[in-house]
Amino acid sequence: MTRGSAPIVAARGVGRSVVLPEGDTLTILDGIDLDVYDGDRVSVVGRSGSGKSTLLNLLGLIDTPSAGDLRFLGEDVRTMRGGRRDRLRGEEVGFVFQQFNLLPGRTALENVQTPMLYAPGRSFWRRERIAREMLERVGLGERLATMPERLSGGEQQRVAIARALVRRPRLILADEPTGALDLQTGATVMHLIEEVARETDAALVTITHDPTIAARSSRHLRLDAGRLVDKIEVPA
Numbered sequence: 001m002t003r004g005s006a007p008i009v010a011a012r013g014v015g016r017s018v019v020l021p022e023g024d025t026l027t028i029l030d031g032i033d034l035d036v037y038d039g040d041r042v043s044v045v046g047r048s049g050s051g052k053s054t055l056l057n058l059l060g061l062i063d064t065p066s067a068g069d070l071r072f073l074g075e076d077v078r079t080m081r082g083g084r085r086d087r088l089r090g091e092e093v094g095f096v097f098q099q100f101n102l103l104p105g106r107t108a109l110e111n112v113q114t115p116m117l118y119a120p121g122r123s124f125w126r127r128e129r130i131a132r133e134m135l136e137r138v139g140l141g142e143r144l145a146t147m148p149e150r151l152s153g154g155e156q157q158r159v160a161i162a163r164a165l166v167r168r169p170r171l172i173l174a175d176e177p178t179g180a181l182d183l184q185t186g187a188t189v190m191h192l193i194e195e196v197a198r199e200t201d202a203a204l205v206t207i208t209h210d211p212t213i214a215a216r217s218s219r220h221l222r223l224d225a226g227r228l229v230d231k232i233e234v235p236a
């Protein structure tokens with residue numbers, strides 16, 4: 001872990017609130033202080049509705065804070081232009097979701113190529129080669145031309161992992177990545193995410209309800225009603 005270098009994401013007093021249709025303000029996150037570094041392994045647990053996905057969306061530049069200071073690679077997210085935020089997210093962040101969110105009717109290879117369509121300077125053949133290598137890396141080299149609907153849940157999640165990691169993001173955000181899988185498939189998939197993250201020294205932040213998955217992280221965060229209530233540092 002390259003601690004001591006600058007964090008990928010730094011949150012200070014970050015809050016997120018939304019105005020409800022009837023005019024009331026709902027505070028979803030409040031006073032979040034958090035740094036995520038290269039190579040970090042962070043798990044986030046908390047009850048349903050405690051704000052876990054909202055936190056991930058902030059860390060991954062999908063949403064912007066309503067309060068506090070959030071820096072991504074040193075840049076102030078609140079004053080960043082939308083286009084810059086989209087570009088940073090595309091280059092530096094990979095998302096893995098519980099519902100794999102693959103494009104139906106597109107082959108595994110096409111799905112993995114998608115994030116590179118907007119990456120400048122890569123020819124079709126180069127994009128295809130990188131996507132193929134990534135699918136081989138997750139053990140799906142034989143299923144390149146298969147449609148997602150013909151793959152098992154575990155295989156679909158492998159495609160989603162390949163798609164999330166094909167641009168070698170520095171930050172991998174996984175929202176219940178094993179939630180739709182049986183225990184054993186889930187464990188294999190989680191291993192795979194961790195392995196690929198290790199190969200590229202990416203940070204991995206995982207939301208999970210599974211204590212065995214949370215236990216594999218080096219930092220454990222718990223959200224309670226939008227606040228981080230404890231941070232237990234577990235020695236490696």
Ligand SMILES: Nc1ncnc2c1ncn2[C@@H]1O[C@H](COP(=O)(O)OP(=O)(O)OP(=O)(O)O)[C@@H](O)[C@H]1O
Nearest residue numbers: 018020026028046047048049050051052053054055
């Ligand atoms: N855009 C929004 N408008 C209104 N309420 C929202 C919005 N986004 C989130 N919420 C509410 O904020 C709370 C936190 O949502 P969030 O999805 O972050 O929780 P979570 O901890 O990830 O929950 P779960 O474990 O069930 O996925 C919930 O009560 C949710 O309904």
